[in-house]
Amino acid sequence: MKNASRKLAAVAAGVGIAPVVAVIPATSAFAHGYISAPMSRQAQCAKGLVQCGAVKYEPQSVEAPKGGRTCSGGSRFRDLDDNSKGWKVTDVGQSMNVTWTFTARHRTTNYEYFIGGRKIASVSGNNQQPPSTISHPVSLAGFSGRQTVLAVWNIADTGNAFYACLDVNVR
Incomplete structure (x- = not known):
C-alpha cells in the first residue's frame, strides 16, 4: 500500500x-533577434571579438521585460552592460542603417533607439512579423564622437523586448 x-x-x-x-x-x-549591422555588442561576442560570457552562444536571446534602458535590458547577459570590455566602435555619419536579424520572428510593436537615455528614433512594426532581416535608417543628427546607441525591439504579444547596443563614432 x-x-x-x-x-x-x-x-x-x-x-x-x-x-x-x-x-x-x-x-x-x-522570438529572437539582434542587430547584425553595425555590429552590436552581442554580435561582437558571437564572433569572439570581445569576451562576454554565455551571450557568445545565443546573441539573439537578449530578452527582458519592456522598459529596460541597459544593453542587457536587465537580462542574464550583464556583460553587455560593461563599457570597459573593449567594444569595437563603428564609424558612422549623421545617420546609419540598422539591420536586425531574426532567428525567430515575432509580431512587432516598434523599434526604439536611445542615446544617453534620450529617444532618438522610433520605427513602427505595424503589429506585423518582420522578415528574417529588416533595415531602417536612424538619424544621429546633433551627436558627434563616440556614442552608445541602445536599440530595443518591442514585441507585440508579450511584455518582453529584445535589447542591443551599438558602439559608434559619429563623424
Whole structure:
C-alpha cells in the first residue's frame, strides 16, 4: 500500500509540473533577434571579438521585460552592460542603417533607439512579423564622437523586448 501511495504521489507531482515545463521554453524561444549591422555588442561576442560570457552562444536571446534602458535590458547577459570590455566602435555619419536579424520572428510593436537615455528614433512594426532581416535608417543628427546607441525591439504579444547596443563614432 505504501508503494502504491508513493507511485500515485509521484505521478500527481509529475502531471502538475508537466504543463509548466512545457510552457516555459516555448514562450522564451518563440522570438529572437539582434542587430547584425553595425555590429552590436552581442554580435561582437558571437564572433569572439570581445569576451562576454554565455551571450557568445545565443546573441539573439537578449530578452527582458519592456522598459529596460541597459544593453542587457536587465537580462542574464550583464556583460553587455560593461563599457570597459573593449567594444569595437563603428564609424558612422549623421545617420546609419540598422539591420536586425531574426532567428525567430515575432509580431512587432516598434523599434526604439536611445542615446544617453534620450529617444532618438522610433520605427513602427505595424503589429506585423518582420522578415528574417529588416533595415531602417536612424538619424544621429546633433551627436558627434563616440556614442552608445541602445536599440530595443518591442514585441507585440508579450511584455518582453529584445535589447542591443551599438558602439559608434559619429563623424
